[in-house]
Amino acid sequence: MKIALLGGTGNLGKGLAVRLSLLGYEVIVGSRREEKALRLAEEYSEVAGVKVKGAVNGEAAKLCDIAFFTIPWEHAFTTAESLREELRNKVVVSPLVPMKKENGVFTYVRLPEGSAAEKIAQILDSKVVSAFHSVPAARFADLNEKIDWDLPFCGDDDKAKAIVAELAEKMGFRVLDAGPLRNSSLLESVTPLIINIMARNKNGELTIKFV
Amino acid sequence: MKIALLGGTGNLGKGLAVRLSLLGYEVIVGSRREEKALRLAEEYSEVAGVKVKGAVNGEAAKLCDIAFFTIPWEHAFTTAESLREELRNKVVVSPLVPMKKENGVFTYVRLPEGSAAEKIAQILDSKVVSAFHSVPAARFADLNEKIDWDLPFCGDDDKAKAIVAELAEKMGFRVLDAGPLRNSSLLESVTPLIINIMARNKNGELTIKFV
Numbered sequence: 528m529k530i531a532l533l534g535g536t537g538n539l540g541k542g543l544a545v546r547l548s549l550l551g552y553e554v555i556v557g558s559r560r561e562e563k564a565l566r567l568a569e570e571y572s573e574v575a576g577v578k579v580k581g582a583v584n585g586e587a588a589k590l591c592d593i594a595f596f597t598i599p600w601e602h603a604f605t606t607a608e609s610l611r612e613e614l615r616n617k618v619v620v621s622p623l624v625p626m627k628k629e630n631g632v633f634t635y636v637r638l639p640e641g642s643a644a645e646k647i648a649q650i651l652d653s654k655v656v657s658a659f660h661s662v663p664a665a666r667f668a669d670l671n672e673k674i675d676w677d678l679p680f681c682g683d684d685d686k687a688k689a690i691v692a693e694l695a696e697k698m699g700f701r702v703l704d705a706g707p708l709r710n711s712s713l714l715e716s717v718t719p720l721i722i723n724i725m726a727r728n729k730n731g732e733l734t735i736k737f738v
Numbered sequence: 739m740k741i742a743l744l745g746g747t748g749n750l751g752k753g754l755a756v757r758l759s760l761l762g763y764e765v766i767v768g769s770r771r772e773e774k775a776l777r778l779a780e781e782y783s784e785v786a787g788v789k790v791k792g793a794v795n796g797e798a799a800k801l802c803d804i805a806f807f808t809i810p811w812e813h814a815f816t817t818a819e820s821l822r823e824e825l826r827n828k829v830v831v832s833p834l835v836p837m838k839k840e841n842g843v844f845t846y847v848r849l850p851e852g853s854a855a856e857k858i859a860q861i862l863d864s865k866v867v868s869a870f871h872s873v874p875a876a877r878f879a880d881l882n883e884k885i886d887w888d889l890p891f892c893g894d895d896d897k898a899k900a901i902v903a904e905l906a907e908k909m910g911f912r913v914l915d916a917g918p919l920r921n922s923s924l925l926e927s928v929t930p931l932i933i934n935i936m937a938r939n940k941n942g943e944l945t946i947k948f949v
Contacts, residue, residue: 562793632917635924637848676949679935704938705931706843713846720916720924724890724948727915737935737944738887 530668530694531591533557533584533606534598536567538664543595544579544697545670555580557587574670587676588613593690595620595659600643610695614653615641616685620672621711622659624718631726633719635712642711654687656680657711658695663716663732674699677736679714681705703737741905742802744768744795744817745809747778748856750833754806755782755790757882757909766791768798799824804901806870808830811854818861828897832858832922835872835929842937843848844930846923853922855892865898867891869906869920871929874943881882885910888947890925892916914948 530547532540532672548554548571557569558564569580580587584654588594588610597601600623607614623643625636640646644657664671676702682688692702705714721733724726741758743751746767759765767782769775772794779792787903791798791802794898799805799821807814811834818825834854849858855868869891877883889911903913918924932944 545777611798611811632921634844639806679931683857703935706905706934706938710843710931713927713934715926716924717931720890720921720928721948723917724914727917733948736949737932737946738947 528593529553529591531554531557531587531594532633532713533554533587533594533595533610534602535595536563536582537597538668539662540567540595540597541571541574542662542664542667543597545668547694548572548575548577548579553580554712555582555587555590585610585613593618593620593694594625594738595646596622600625603643604646604650607647611651614651614682617653618690619647619651619653619655619657620659620691620736621657622662623647624660624715626722628718633722633726635716635719637712641709642715644711644715645708647662648683648708650701654682654684655708656682656684656687656691657708657714660690660715661734666683666732668711675701676734677701677703678737679703679705681708681710681723683708739804740766740802741942742763742766742768742798742805743808744798744805744821745770745813745840746806747774748808750870750881751778751808752782752785752872752874753875753878754787754808754876756879759783759786759788759790760904763905766793766801766915768793768795770795772891796821796824799885802827802828804831804905805864807834809834809857811836813908814854815857818858822862827864828857828864829901830862830864830866830901831870831887832866832868834858837930837933842935844933846927846930848923852920853926855922856919859894859919865893866919867894867895867902867904868919868925871926872932872945874899874945876943883919885914886894887945888914890914890916890948892919892921892925894919920947
């Protein structure tokens with residue numbers, strides 16, 4: 528199974544690239560600029576000890592079976608518009624969290640579509656699964672960190688949800704079905720909550736567990 | 739310190755009444771009807787082995803230093819309007835979560851004021867702290883259950899926040915400051931997320947931990 532990490536340049540992209548490659552998935556790191564994609568692919572290949580490909584986003588989207596929108600949310604929607612054909616009928620994972628900082632406080636930006644994942648689903652003709660929002664990215668990118676975190680996810684296509692759940696479980700997550708895609712704002716808004724808590728309490732990078 | 743549980747009839751009210759009484763706080767269970775308040779107070783007194791008082795909401799609000807709005811959110815705002823004088827300058831705790839169920843899915847009801855706690859703060863002339871939303875109420879009401887859960891909270895009055903944090907810590911919670919009151923919707927919307935996850939995954943009653 529081929530997995531594209533569109534704009535997979537941050538720690539979430541790095542963690543997914545390395546961990547999924549090590550599990551035997553064929554990973555393609557996408558970027559707007561080919562040289563950046565190739566540079567990152569080389570970096571991730573070295574960490575993983577397994578070949579990670581690099582390509583411009585359009586090529587990565589064309590080649591893949593599953594695409595992750597590991598891209599800042601402000602750029603995600605124009606990227607989605609440019610990749611409608613390449614991503615048609617494919618599984619698309621949205622870890623997007625529309626967020627802004629105002630006077631030291633992180634707030635969740637409510638989109639007219641309800642959530643970032645629902646907006647992506649409206650733009651694309653793909654099977655969108657909303658997941659991976661609250662993964663602590665720096666810890667996730669560190670292979671020494673054992674993943675036993677919870678991964679709540681939601682979506683409207685059961686097959687697509689099962690595919691994404693399997694990927695996540697293989698990486699160590701406990702997956703928790705949170706219902707249809709219209710629940711995505713509930714998932715997305717956990718991230719600014721965590722960041723506000725991290726800013727005021729000295730516990731390092733946090734995620735949540737359902738106990 | 740005197741604590742009123744306004745409409746403290748559910749499991750959250752019961753858990754607070756019993757656990758706070760056992761810690762030495764003077765608890766007054768409030769209800770719209772006096773006979774119900776007295777009946778519940780008697781029931782909670784028996785469980786706690788300590789005297790819990792009962793009174794109509796207005797009397798409970800007048801007597802207390804801190805009031806918890808342990809009341810269904812649909813009735814909370816009219817109750818608040820009727821208790822403005824009694825609660826003036828006091829600490830008010832809002833565990834309110836505006837929520838509705840549509841086609842088997844729980845959604846967070848977004849109020850024009852931003853959140854239930856902000857609406858309560860607009861109605862009252864009190865020091866509102868938003869907390870206790872995601873406490874698993876049935877487990878909380880069961881004294882055999884050891885509390886080592888997280889309690890994220892927010893508010894604009896630091897003194898009031900410290901008072902509520904101390905109460906919670908004494909009960910066993912790890913308290914986590916989540917910032918000003920305008921962050922309350924981030925806290926409140928965790929509850930429908932948890933309920934949606936509980937409905938689809940067989941893990942019993944859940945809460946969240948920040949790890």
